Amino acid sequence: MNFIDLRSDTVTRPSAAMREAIANAEVGDDVFNDDPTVARLERMTAELLGKEAGLFVPTGTMGNQVSIKTLSNPGDEIICDEGCHIFNYEAAAGAVVAGLLFHVVRGVRGVITAADIAPLIRPGDLHSPRTSIIALENTHNRAGGTVFPIEVMQSIRQLADEQRVMVHLDGARLWNAHISTGIPLADYSQCADTISVCYSKGLGAPIGSCILGDREFIAEARRTRKMFGGGMRQVGILAAAAIYALENNLSRLVEDHENAWYLAESLSEIEGVYIDLDSVQTNIVVMDITGAGREVPDVIYALKEKGVLAVQFGRTKIRCVTHLDVNREDIRDAIKIFREVFES
Numbered sequence: 001m002n003f004i005d006l007r008s009d010t011v012t013r014p015s016a017a018m019r020e021a022i023a024n025a026e027v028g029d030d031v032f033n034d035d036p037t038v039a040r041l042e043r044m045t046a047e048l049l050g051k052e053a054g055l056f057v058p059t060g061t062m063g064n065q066v067s068i069k070t071l072s073n074p075g076d077e078i079i080c081d082e083g084c085h086i087f088n089y090e091a092a093a094g095a096v097v098a099g100l101l102f103h104v105v106r107g108v109r110g111v112i113t114a115a116d117i118a119p120l121i122r123p124g125d126l127h128s129p130r131t132s133i134i135a136l137e138n139t140h141n142r143a144g145g146t147v148f149p150i151e152v153m154q155s156i157r158q159l160a161d162e163q164r165v166m167v168h169l170d171g172a173r174l175w176n177a178h179i180s181t182g183i184p185l186a187d188y189s190q191c192a193d194t195i196s197v198c199y200s201k202g203l204g205a206p207i208g209s210c211i212l213g214d215r216e217f218i219a220e221a222r223r224t225r226k227m228f229g230g231g232m233r234q235v236g237i238l239a240a241a242a243i244y245a246l247e248n249n250l251s252r253l254v255e256d257h258e259n260a261w262y263l264a265e266s267l268s269e270i271e272g273v274y275i276d277l278d279s280v281q282t283n284i285v286v287m288d289i290t291g292a293g294r295e296v297p298d299v300i301y302a303l304k305e306k307g308v309l310a311v312q313f314g315r316t317k318i319r320c321v322t323h324l325d326v327n328r329e330d331i332r333d334a335i336k337i338f339r340e341v342f343e344s
């Protein structure tokens with residue numbers, strides 16, 4: 001069966017044109033800094049985000065973990081919101097690999113404020129852990145693709161400067177925030193010392209993320225990446241896909257956002273399905289089906305039987321994500337199938 005796959009924006013497959021870019025990539029051994037395509041991608045991404053330098057890594061998880069490990073010493077503390085990816089979905093790497101103590105804050109739709117964070121910053125005495133990092137996520141996956149407002153990021157930046165704490169931004173989907181608000185990527189990235197962005201989500205590359213920061217940080221992160229086993233060789237074949245994605249698939253994210261909104265509005269009309277429409281700001285739709293009196297796994301199974309794939313997102317919720325490989329017609333078909341499943 002040809003599924004309408006709404007499980008994630010990571011399920012896209014490289015197009016023929018992207019595969020051609022991969023096939024034609026000039027490569028070299030990147031551990032020797034010899035891969036011209038990787039160097040070009042890192043330069044391009046750093047320029048887009050207004051940072052001095054970039055470092056190509058295989059995954060968003062490695063992007064986050066290399067960053068926070070490089071910024072801290074074991075026993076230091078990181079402050080982040082309780083729903084963030086770094087805390088919930090990276091197999092506790094921040095604790096195990098970087099040796100960090102996590103101080104989590106209950107955010108609102110993934111947003112934590114300078115006022116939330118300020119009282120948590122440690123005094124820097126003999127007894128306390130050192131507060132080294134504030135981690136933010138934009139857009140916020142678990143909150144349903146919500147945008148972290150730039151003014152809140154700016155006030156956190158100011159607090160962090162006053163307190164000499166570093167800010168790391170998990171920008172796996174920062175592209176979506178930029179397209180949704182029209183705020184330049186560089187304005188977001190000015191609020192952070194280090195950033196991790198992904199090419200393998202909305203942009204549709206098969207693999208790859210990039211860490212951005214100043215030259216000194218990136219030189220140190222290169223060493224941490226090697227420690228993590230992430231030093232790669234003729235990896236220009238993957239960087240070529242990411243360059244293709246950046247050049248061709250960034251501005252079209254607006255279509256994914258429109259499709260997500262259309263999906264959300266239509267599904268919210270189904271009896272028993274609740275969607276917080278205010279949280280539908282980019283390409284993610286989260287629905288709570290408590291009111292339908294149905295079990296999530298049963299609904300997901302019934303959707304699959306009819307050709308739609310979605311994922312369970314907590315006990316009573318289902319998540320759908322729009323992306324490059326689903327168009328408006330697919331979304332129309334998916335809505336029809338959702339109706340059939342809930343009205344049966």
Ligand SMILES: Cc1ncc(COP(=O)(O)O)c(C=O)c1O
Nearest residue numbers: 059060061062085137141170172
């Ligand atoms: C916000 C966020 N950060 C980081 C990641 C990790 O990316 P990867 O799966 O490439 O490790 C994800 C993955 O979905 C994510 O949603």
